[in-house]
Amino acid sequence: MVTALLWLLACVICALAAYLAGYRNAKAECRTGEQVASPSPLPRPDTAVPPAPSVQMTPPPAAPRVVARPAFPAPVRERREPLVVRPHPVTLWQDRGWQVHGRSLRGYYRTSRGAFPGRIEDYRGAFPSFYISQVPAGLYNHPHAACSQPQGDGWYYVHFAPRPKDPDSGIRRIEKIMQEILDEEMI
Secondary structure, rough: HHHHHHHHHHHHHHHHHHHOOOOOOOEOOOOOOEEEEEOOOOOOOOOOOOOOOOOOOOOOOOOOOOOOOOOOOOOEEEEEEEOEEEEEEEHHHHHOEEEOOOOOOEEEEOOOOOEEEEEEEEEOOOOEEEEEEOOOHHHHHHOOHHHEEEEEEEEEEEEEOOOOHHHHHHHHHHHHHHHHHHHHHHH
């Protein structure tokens, strides 16, 4: 009889604790392993509380498996011929108006602040030679001052490392140097 009273007291304490915690419909588990539903009105200690029927918990049904597939198959790419980039049919020296004189070219190295007479010897050879005339005074203070050697009559031979293999690349490099010199003179 004492064990029954202890069991009943343990169940009441569990139900009271669940009720006080704010879980009116919570189930309290007693020491014996049976689950007892907490009563809505608290039972009086002189009445016996019948054990609640055991409740079987079943997991929710598994969600259906969804597989996403594209509505249309991926497009098949056609194999194309590679894009061939061909050089411009007109060279830079032709576009800038340089004239052919035997095995040399004569024209002007152009910058945004002026043009300088120039000459290119052996322009069809493996390594053409570049000359410039009437260079600005700032050339002597420029890092490329050693790249120009006086040839007499105001002409300077311009050497490069590495040497340009065509007239167009030499014209571009000399024009870039002359532009740098003139920009420094303006500062």
